[in-house]
Amino acid sequence: MDTSLFLVQLINGLQYGLLLFLIASGLTLVFGVMGILNLAHGSMYMVGAYLAWYFVEHTGSFALSAIISAVIALIIGVVVERTLIRQLYRRNHLDQVLLTIGMIFVFNALQSLLWGNDPLGVAVPAALSSAVPLTDVLEYPVYRIFVALLCIAIAVVMYFMINKTRLGMLIRAGESNREMVECLGIDIRQLYTIVFAIGVMLAAVAGVVAAPMSSIVPGMGEHILITCFVVVVIGGMGSIKGAFVAALLVGLVDTFASVLVPQMSSMMIYIVMAFILLIKPQGLFSS
Amino acid sequence: MNTQVSLDLDVMLETQGLCKYWGGLKALDNISLQFYDKQLHGIVGPNGAGKSTLLNMLCGHYKPTQGSILHKGAAIEAIKSYAFARRGIGRSFQKTNIYPGATCLENCCVAVQRRMGGNFNFLRSRYTQKVLDEIATEALEKVGLGHRRNEVASHISYGEQRQLEIAMVLATSPEVLLLDEPMAGMGHEESQLIIELLKKLRREYCIVLVEHDMDAVFELSDQLTVMVDGQHLTTGSVDRVRDDPRVKEAYLGQGDEVF
Amino acid sequence: MTKLLEVKGLHTYYDESHILHGVSFAIEPGQAVSLMGRNGMGKTTTLKSILGLVPPRSGHVIFQGEEISHLPTWQRMRKDIAYVPEGRGMFHNLTVREHLEMAARPNQKGEQNWTVERVLDTFPRLQERLTNLGTQLSGGEQQMLAIGRALVTNPDLLILDEATEGLAPLIRKEIWDVVRSIKESGISTLIVDKNIQVLKDLCDQHIVLVKGQVVFSAGSSQLMQSLDEVESYLGV
Amino acid sequence: SQDSIKVGVMLPFSGVYGALGDATRNGMKMALQENAAQLHGRKIEYIEIDTEARPERAPEIASSLLSNSEADFIIGPVHSGVAMGMLKVLRGKDTVMIVPNAGAGPVTGPLCSPNVFRTSFSSWQPSYPMGKVALDKGYKKVVTMSWNYGMGKESLDAFEESFTAGGGEVVKKILVPFPKTEFQAYLSEIASINPDAVFVFFAGGGAVKFVKDYDALGLKGKIPLLGSGFLTEGTLEAQGNSAEGILTTLHYADTLDNDLNNKFRASYKEQFGKSSDIYAVQGYDTGLMIASAVNELKGDISDQKALIKALETTTVNSPRGDFTFSAAHNPVQNIYLRTVENGENKVLEIASPALADPGRGCKL
Amino acid sequence: MLFNKRTERYFIWVFFPLALLMPLFLAENTFFVSKLTSVMIFALFVMSLDYLVGRCGLITLGHAMFYGLGGYLFWMIAPEYEAVNFWVYTFYICTIAAAVALVIGFLVLRTSGIYMIMITLAFAQMAFYFFSDSIEFGGNDGLFIYVKPETSIFGLSFFDLDNPIHFYYLCLLSLFNTLVFFRVLIRSRFGRVVDAINENPGRTTALGYNIFMYRLMSYVIASALGAYAGYLFTLQYGFVNPSMMAWTTSGSALVMSILGGMGSIYGAILGTFAYEGLHYLLEHLTEYWMLFMGILIIAMVMIFKNGIAGYMEKLLEKRI
Numbered sequence A: 001m002d003t004s005l006f007l008v009q010l011i012n013g014l015q016y017g018l019l020l021f022l023i024a025s026g027l028t029l030v031f032g033v034m035g036i037l038n039l040a041h042g043s044m045y046m047v048g049a050y051l052a053w054y055f056v057e058h059t060g061s062f063a064l065s066a067i068i069s070a071v072i073a074l075i076i077g078v079v080v081e082r083t084l085i086r087q088l089y090r091r092n093h094l095d096q097v098l099l100t101i102g103m104i105f106v107f108n109a110l111q112s113l114l115w116g117n118d119p120l121g122v123a124v125p126a127a128l129s130s131a132v133p134l135t136d137v138l139e140y141p142v143y144r145i146f147v148a149l150l151c152i153a154i155a156v157v158m159y160f161m162i163n164k165t166r167l168g169m170l171i172r173a174g175e176s177n178r179e180m181v182e183c184l185g186i187d188i189r190q191l192y193t194i195v196f197a198i199g200v201m202l203a204a205v206a207g208v209v210a211a212p213m214s215s216i217v218p219g220m221g222e223h224i225l226i227t228c229f230v231v232v233v234i235g236g237m238g239s240i241k242g243a244f245v246a247a248l249l250v251g252l253v254d255t256f257a258s259v260l261v262p263q264m265s266s267m268m269i270y271i272v273m274a275f276i277l278l279i280k281p282q283g284l285f286s287s
Numbered sequence B: 001m002n003t004q005v006s007l008d009l010d011v012m013l014e015t016q017g018l019c020k021y022w023g024g025l026k027a028l029d030n031i032s033l034q035f036y037d038k039q040l041h042g043i044v045g046p047n048g049a050g051k052s053t054l055l056n057m058l059c060g061h062y063k064p065t066q067g068s069i070l071h072k073g074a075a076i077e078a079i080k081s082y083a084f085a086r087r088g089i090g091r092s093f094q095k096t097n098i099y100p101g102a103t104c105l106e107n108c109c110v111a112v113q114r115r116m117g118g119n120f121n122f123l124r125s126r127y128t129q130k131v132l133d134e135i136a137t138e139a140l141e142k143v144g145l146g147h148r149r150n151e152v153a154s155h156i157s158y159g160e161q162r163q164l165e166i167a168m169v170l171a172t173s174p175e176v177l178l179l180d181e182p183m184a185g186m187g188h189e190e191s192q193l194i195i196e197l198l199k200k201l202r203r204e205y206c207i208v209l210v211e212h213d214m215d216a217v218f219e220l221s222d223q224l225t226v227m228v229d230g231q232h233l234t235t236g237s238v239d240r241v242r243d244d245p246r247v248k249e250a251y252l253g254q255g256d257e258v259f
Numbered sequence C: 001m002t003k004l005l006e007v008k009g010l011h012t013y014y015d016e017s018h019i020l021h022g023v024s025f026a027i028e029p030g031q032a033v034s035l036m037g038r039n040g041m042g043k044t045t046t047l048k049s050i051l052g053l054v055p056p057r058s059g060h061v062i063f064q065g066e067e068i069s070h071l072p073t074w075q076r077m078r079k080d081i082a083y084v085p086e087g088r089g090m091f092h093n094l095t096v097r098e099h100l101e102m103a104a105r106p107n108q109k110g111e112q113n114w115t116v117e118r119v120l121d122t123f124p125r126l127q128e129r130l131t132n133l134g135t136q137l138s139g140g141e142q143q144m145l146a147i148g149r150a151l152v153t154n155p156d157l158l159i160l161d162e163a164t165e166g167l168a169p170l171i172r173k174e175i176w177d178v179v180r181s182i183k184e185s186g187i188s189t190l191i192v193d194k195n196i197q198v199l200k201d202l203c204d205q206h207i208v209l210v211k212g213q214v215v216f217s218a219g220s221s222q223l224m225q226s227l228d229e230v231e232s233y234l235g236v
Numbered sequence D: 001s002q003d004s005i006k007v008g009v010m011l012p013f014s015g016v017y018g019a020l021g022d023a024t025r026n027g028m029k030m031a032l033q034e035n036a037a038q039l040h041g042r043k044i045e046y047i048e049i050d051t052e053a054r055p056e057r058a059p060e061i062a063s064s065l066l067s068n069s070e071a072d073f074i075i076g077p078v079h080s081g082v083a084m085g086m087l088k089v090l091r092g093k094d095t096v097m098i099v100p101n102a103g104a105g106p107v108t109g110p111l112c113s114p115n116v117f118r119t120s121f122s123s124w125q126p127s128y129p130m131g132k133v134a135l136d137k138g139y140k141k142v143v144t145m146s147w148n149y150g151m152g153k154e155s156l157d158a159f160e161e162s163f164t165a166g167g168g169e170v171v172k173k174i175l176v177p178f179p180k181t182e183f184q185a186y187l188s189e190i191a192s193i194n195p196d197a198v199f200v201f202f203a204g205g206g207a208v209k210f211v212k213d214y215d216a217l218g219l220k221g222k223i224p225l226l227g228s229g230f231l232t233e234g235t236l237e238a239q240g241n242s243a244e245g246i247l248t249t250l251h252y253a254d255t256l257d258n259d260l261n262n263k264f265r266a267s268y269k270e271q272f273g274k275s276s277d278i279y280a281v282q283g284y285d286t287g288l289m290i291a292s293a294v295n296e297l298k299g300d301i302s303d304q305k306a307l308i309k310a311l312e313t314t315t316v317n318s319p320r321g322d323f324t325f326s327a328a329h330n331p332v333q334n335i336y337l338r339t340v341e342n343g344e345n346k347v348l349e350i351a352s353p354a355l356a357d358p359g360r361g362c363k364l
Numbered sequence E: 001m002l003f004n005k006r007t008e009r010y011f012i013w014v015f016f017p018l019a020l021l022m023p024l025f026l027a028e029n030t031f032f033v034s035k036l037t038s039v040m041i042f043a044l045f046v047m048s049l050d051y052l053v054g055r056c057g058l059i060t061l062g063h064a065m066f067y068g069l070g071g072y073l074f075w076m077i078a079p080e081y082e083a084v085n086f087w088v089y090t091f092y093i094c095t096i097a098a099a100v101a102l103v104i105g106f107l108v109l110r111t112s113g114i115y116m117i118m119i120t121l122a123f124a125q126m127a128f129y130f131f132s133d134s135i136e137f138g139g140n141d142g143l144f145i146y147v148k149p150e151t152s153i154f155g156l157s158f159f160d161l162d163n164p165i166h167f168y169y170l171c172l173l174s175l176f177n178t179l180v181f182f183r184v185l186i187r188s189r190f191g192r193v194v195d196a197i198n199e200n201p202g203r204t205t206a207l208g209y210n211i212f213m214y215r216l217m218s219y220v221i222a223s224a225l226g227a228y229a230g231y232l233f234t235l236q237y238g239f240v241n242p243s244m245m246a247w248t249t250s251g252s253a254l255v256m257s258i259l260g261g262m263g264s265i266y267g268a269i270l271g272t273f274a275y276e277g278l279h280y281l282l283e284h285l286t287e288y289w290m291l292f293m294g295i296l297i298i299a300m301v302m303i304f305k306n307g308i309a310g311y312m313e314k315l316l317e318k319r320i
């Protein structure tokens, strides 16, 4: 691999990593920080992409569609938390597995009912549709640069919110001991509803943002789900910084494995994860 | 060294230059102590002095940053933490640490079974061995929980859980008992019971007692060590230590009243 | 003058087991009240019933003249009640400073007498451990933090459940001093503790529970008179 | 007068392959409806089961259709792994199995069986002719790329077979783990190799993503993209402009100008509200095949030998052009060279007329 | 008593006699016999997972690796066209799977909780991709197995595996034996320690138990039985596919075991039959089975606090 190809692949790896962070960010919040095992996270990613497509078809504006989709996702998040997740906090974690798997079924069915099974695509918004030349042959689409910046922005905001603000402290405290937080006069239920909904919204936003770069197909959420969990866990539960580093790591590993050891590339992120967890059983940045 | 302690007693447990650092914090700094068989060794000191840390190392829960621990003359600081218990070093915890979902009896049975063996017996029923139950019941009765033996541990009150905690240690029939604030949270009567119990036990075991209940410590200890901020301040007989002005300043306070 | 807290006929159950059998008592503003009893008599359960952590099957909790039995726990605490639970309730993922900062707030009247700084001054030990996580503290340090965390909410009523458990004599004295000064500043306290020697001087009113029933409830002078009776309830 | 004919349908109706299952079923039902007259009064009863594209469930569902529902025909599947699972149960049984899509070589190769037919293609078929096309265009060095699974590998091998035979060179063969759709790293690598052309096999969502990435990263227009026709089947709408100009070979093309095809496309669009694609055609032909066999036997399909004989000898008048069956029960059909123009697969020429799969390993 | 819950005894008295008689009713329709057989095989698999997750507190998302391994191992070690003995190969497969589990367990059991879930998943995914990427093992499309073992012991043969009914009884027997085996295991002194570790591992270490060994042992046992289930599955249709090892298989098994009631062992049978039964019914009723399946699963989580077994116990145990 010559230097220029190496650099290109480095960019690819980082780009993929950032996208992974975006998709995993909601999961970091809901699962890592709040401790709710939400397997339907991938489904919300899928729903986000479908919503984006649907509203782009109807409004013609990507930005508008993104906003509407985010709001719908937020509402779904609130409803799901209020009606379902809330009942399970006191129960075994595994009940959350069962519940959210049930939700995956429902979301999949609804997707199929509402939008059919054909692969769909969203065009890159016109304002961002140009590209920067990279090598003689390769170009780099501006939209992907935009996405990378967006991911970094979300990472920074999340990091500050969780680690530096009072709100972040409350959320973390809630994961540790809900009852005690309530004893300090804080409406933990409300707080959790909101944060859960934000997590769901982040998943959907990731779907919206990814829509123009990928194909919108049934089951797209399930493929990405496991990778998201890999990211959160390698990073160390509850650590935003960890998730960010892990996402970049996974992105780079996957990219370089694809070109350097193609026979093993599918296994590579799992090998890396196993390796990291054997050395650091609590992930990279565990507290 | 305290002259009252007759030198013909065996040294059961010994620490040599034991250190534990948490990052920059020296939770324990160069502690060298000897714990004698059939003696009760009290350890007191202000909060955060490193008493629990010391116990945690004596029972293998933490590994020392430096220094060594000798059990009957053999260095044991490097062995696995469960092996400490196998060598007869049992401990109770400052923060209640029991099996909340099991009955009190079952809690103790787990403890008894360790030394009765047969733990990898896949076929033999756990309920067939009456001896196990008997030893466990005996331990419960010693701490005054006999009447609660079939109660689920999470359903008994906090104080009772503290009693159970001690019963479990006794049930392992250790040689060394490391007790971390066994009386904390117990009522007066229960405390008295434990004090009586310890009075009986202290001639049978090597006991290390960490406790803030001064009456109890003064009453029970053969030897008393005072620690402050990870440092060893003094060791000696109760009377000598109690009157040590440094101890008064750092720990007991000047007043006559003892809370 | 309305009572600060009034508890009427609490009956509380854990599943099927009946723990509190009609507990009633009242706290006047500014009073320090002790709640005593042997292990397992229902002291903690009483506190939890007041706070709504274990909802009573029947009975009333009236705070500053207002029925709060139907409110969720957090709203009751917002009425400026603070609670130091038995077992301390540390957060394993928050540092000492964060424990205090997350809880700090002015009370309903807008006063903020207790700030994070004041707590740290009161407990210098915590000052040294600011970046430790809650569960990395020694037992006593945790206890100080739990009290500090309750104080920064600037309560009208401070509820302490075995707050001096596991504290060194010096610190324990310090805590009682703090409670005394809190009391002097007009904050009421409800104290569960085993140490009758201290409580009899510190508190204005004493309540003794036996098997979920109030068997003794009176002021300090009466307590001195019937000290033997009370001590027998407490098994001293 | 007689019982209805039971048609067991084992297709994926959910998940990634759901669209393929839908189209296949639509096509089949349409054909049987249009040709109801040929059924000699017998009604068709469908038993439809979602395979979820899970191979490990295939034997069970197949045996359910076989012995519980006692289906006369079992139609399916889309996914090659599922096909293998079905074959394990259905080979040599009384029921006729018709594969409307899965291209796995062994189905009409080493595992062929008298009662197993395929109306679609063997994976070898659509790709093999592309080698010659590439040579004709003057491409000497080609990179091939596909998912690392049976169908993908077989397609690349078929292309390579004809391409290298004519003197071309496959400079790199990239196998992407299935079902990964992160293509950026591979495309960067291709760009640095800068071959004369790229030949790929992808389908469905992966095809959409691939074509969009190929365009977004600027490769389109610089390195010609060739593909097995599935690259642009059922995906054109999602691919949008990015697909324009791609060259593919397949046994069908939207713009095939024959009456049957025109009629088929019009009524499909009318009935289902969307454009037809190859999967619909394959399903349609499956229906046609059943209808014509039933017709030939005058509605009595109880004699299995006769039924197989009838199926073997039919000429299916398909929208893709008439085709017959090889000894191994695979279609002998034209392969067309197509290009994408205005969101349609337009025929350029017949790349290989009446191409028959070699049927390697089949002893029929 | 071995089965110490009344609910469990009721269940056994209802389920096994019914299952014994079932083929008599279904003799006409061999499909239902094989359907029940495959559900029982999967129930056996779920049971081994239930033990691991519910009793040992070792949550794994990689258990399907052993399910698949059971199948592939058989393909690897069985000669292609010679007759082999079922029992001998059961022994081989369980032993090899146990050895594999020993090595993997040695690694994965260093972690716990969610980290363990992920690391088991990692190993399972590696195995999955290993088999689905390698042509020698049939890749994505899987493999056919043409041998059917014979089942004679000392010259006596009770089961003819080509006969679905015989195979059904073999699986029923296996299921019953596994249930009894786990019950014995749980009741044993080993089981007491395992329970203790599940509740409070730290305390158990402090009492002097090397908890790693107990966990490893449990992991090995459950994995060997998981492989046995996979072996039975492979025998049923003579077909192995890497999707047997996919994480979704582990996931479904986990769902069935939670649904049945974690840690109750017999709940695994309930959960598997309930889930598979619903699935079968719904997919024959409607194309949108997923919607109803999802809603039913959600409803069941909300209603059953401890799975179906827990719910039944609540109904039945009270009246003692």
Ligand SMILES: Nc1ncnc2c1ncn2[C@@H]1O[C@H](COP(=O)(O)OP(=O)(O)OP(=O)(O)O)[C@@H](O)[C@H]1O
Binding pocket: B022, B025, B027, B045, B046, B047, B048, B049, B050, B051, B052, B053, B054, B094, C129, C132, C135, C136, C137, C138, C139, C140, C141, C166, C168
């Ligand atoms: N895991 C840890 N990480 C960092 N610091 C720790 C950890 N555990 C204990 N410490 C610190 O080490 C010091 C000694 O703690 P230790 O628990 O031994 O005190 P102690 O003497 O038992 O006090 P107490 O009487 O209050 O229980 C304390 O300042 C504590 O904050």
Ligand SMILES: Nc1ncnc2c1ncn2[C@@H]1O[C@H](COP(=O)(O)OP(=O)(O)OP(=O)(O)O)[C@@H](O)[C@H]1O
Binding pocket: B154, B155, B156, B157, B158, B159, B160, B185, C014, C017, C019, C037, C038, C039, C040, C041, C042, C043, C044, C045, C046, C086
């Ligand atoms: N979660 C629970 N479930 C069932 N019973 C409980 C539970 N918690 C407490 N109990 C029972 O309620 C009774 C009162 O308990 P409580 O904790 O209120 O006692 P306490 O007076 O605070 O005792 P202590 O001084 O030991 O803390 C005890 O007998 C105990 O067994």
Ligand SMILES: [Mg+2]
Binding pocket: B051, B052, B053, B094, B180, C138, C139, C140
């Ligand atoms: Mg301590």
Ligand SMILES: [Mg+2]
Binding pocket: B157, B158, C043, C044, C045, C086, C161
């Ligand atoms: Mg209490």
